[in-house]
Amino acid sequence: MTLPSAEAPADSTSDPQPPAFPETQGRTKGYEKRAVDAFLARARDAFEADSTDALTAEDVRTAAFPLVRHGYAIAAVDAALGRVEDAFAAREREHSMSTGGAGVWVEKTREEAQEILDRVNRPRGRRFARAGFLRYGYRIDEVDLVSDKIAGYLASGEPVTVEQVRSVAFRMQRGGYREAQVDALLDGVVEVMLAVG
The missing domain is CATH 1.20.1480 (hypothetical protein mp506/mpn330, domain 1)
Structure with a gap:
């Protein structure tokens, strides 16, 4: 099982990619892009490592990011985090059922x-x-x-x-x-x- 690619930030070493999420306009604040990208990269690494200790569904649910102008649209990021949380929860359920x-x-x-x-x-x-x-x-x-x-x-x-x-x-x-x-x-x-x- 892998996390959906839409949640993964672009590799900073490759050609410039469009933003992972829509950006806020004008005075509307959104989530700080680097914080979101770093968290999603950490989530992807933890999920691919198949470690149930590195990051949990609860960690994903309680993640918080600074609010800034021209950040990522909150609703779009929250929806993606919901899907990531679902993936971690499913894996935790499978792990718990297989061990206990x-x-x-x-x-x-x-x-x-x-x-x-x-x-x-x-x-x-x-x-x-x-x-x-x-x-x-x-x-x-x-x-x-x-x-x-x-x-x-x-x-x-x-x-x-x-x-x-x-x-x-x-x-x-x-x-x-x-x-x-x-x-x-x-x-x-x-x-x-x-x-x-």
Whole structure:
């Protein structure tokens, strides 16, 4: 298995190539090109080395890049990173199943899914810790709505896609839910979804 060539940056020693992704125009900021290219080169090397320790699906999901003018378009890079994460997750699933067996993998995934379900089944407005009264956090009603959809997915298989979870965004409010907790739960949902393939 190889990473799709669209995600790989051009070899800097060869003839000049067009940018790997569309570039932002005007005042719009995008991801800093060298940081993206370096990360994707690292991902390609780790994937081709077939090492499950060098880089993980979680590393890909949590990658962050500086924002600059005339950078790579964020949506295009995020979509490519999603495909790279999918490839790493599939390889990790195969590796885990071959070393520990399908039963161990299923049980681990079931436990992670139950932890998430326990969290999103808490009463609305009390599912996550709150930011301080004078601090901003994610809007409670929006997070609770997404939490309800996740609960439906985990409990009864209601349709939710990995891309929907990856692309969810919340507005801010004073005293809202703490961003770090919500983001960690969404990362966990993605992990479970990728684990079940």
